[in-house]
Amino acid sequence: MDEQTRNILDILEDDARTSSEEIATLTGMTADEVSRKIEQLEKAKIIRKYKTIIDWDLAGDDYVYAIIELKISLERKLGYQAIAERLYKFPEVRSVRLLSGENDIAMTVRGKSMKRVAFFVAEKIATQEQVQSTSTHFVLKTYKEDGVILDEPEQVKKLVVSP
């Protein structure tokens, strides 16, 4: 990866709303060059999506999150891809990952209540033919999300002048 691409990705990963003009100032490129580069990165699907990390608890609309681990029995010719595709199409499912170790797949599921999440898992996930077993862990508190610490402690005061 060249230095300018890395710069653009670094900056956008930290703050997706940084304008092309500002990125230009920070990198020494022109705003047009930045826009063109971003377009290329979007086309190449290196940049997949711009999204916002929201603290829904603070917003007062409390979603319930659960991490669901699945054991999968693989059928001949059908790899993990097939079951993953069935799972990720549910909008309740926020992430799907293939794991090493005891369980095969971990998903994050979001719902309006514990009951709804539990029913969703029981009705839609556990009933999938390849799913051998599920184990559901409800999230009690999120401390850090996608690299962002949500309960940041107070900043330490530093000197304002030093040599």
Add this chain to the structure above:
Amino acid sequence: MRTQCKPSQFIANSMQKVPPSGIRKFFDLVSDSEDVITLGVGEPDYVTPWHIREACIHSIEHGETSYTSNYGLMELREELSKHYTRRHNVYYEPETEILVTTGVSEGLDLAIRAIVNPGDEVIVVQPSYVAYVPSIIFAGGVPVTLGARPENDFKITADEIRAAITNKTKAVIINYPNNPTGATMDRSDLEAIADVIVEHDILMISDEVYERLTYEGTHTCFSSLEGMRDRTILLNGFSKAYAMTGFRMAYALAPKEIIDAMMLIHQYTMLCAPITAQVGAIEALRNGEEEVEKMAREYNRRRKLIVGGLNKIGLDCFNPRGAFYAFPAISSTGLSADEFAERLLNEYKVVTIPGNIFGDTGDGFLRCAYAASREDIKEALERIGNFVDGL
């Protein structure tokens, strides 16, 4: 009744030769202001990377609270030795040629006291860090300041150094990447200086604490130049690269005989650097590379932000290739650096440091540290712009 005394009568004469730091005045001006944005600090705005802090906490939990060898932990010296071989292709023997110090400040003091006889001259290239001249005076030496010129991008030249050398000259102190200008030196610049060092049979004290913050070109370690290893006291530390200022963790690299002499002072005045900080330094050297590079990349972006911004305002800013300072010329405003900085602080609440504090050739310039968040830099630029417009 016993007679009264004036405490001042007890103060040594040499103290009067050292003026209080010019930065102190700004510190006092700022301390009670609110809504102040500071570009006045010579330290990273980052907190020390967590893996380093965590290693220190773990070490304390496990009861590592003792003295260490006067030289510093062997493990740390071995890491440093490997680090210099790997990065700069210059070898220092861990047993005898590396001394772990409490900040570069201590290393500097030791270096000077170890080599200076009363009356010896030490050339200090300026603008530069404020401790060099006082350290020489404290040691009974004579500081000879030599101003790097703005028209030469604040690089000192071999000829300028040569012209300042007398038969009393013992050493030269340089600091590149430079605080406060952000200037760096190319290998060819340093090679020419190395020739002068040999020609006059003197020593180089090279403070390379900003080494890892070099954004354009590559840093050349002075002692890695041919023939310079035995003529250099190299000072470096963890403060700037790893955001570890408060750990006071640094080191001196020099030939055995010089480290022996520095050690004589160190063992009686400091004994050893704090063990917790040394443990942090080992962790930094072993696993800190990724964070160093990440921080340097961000400083580089801020560098472009602030240099571009200052030039746009009309404060002509030379391109700083290292450290985390921009050093714009403010003489076009008709104000002195002192007036500019003081009025900017009083009227627009932005802290900067007047360049003359760092040496005569810094007069007419302003040190703006960009080890601050991008938001703060943008806001500061806005305010500086308004201030300049209103002049």
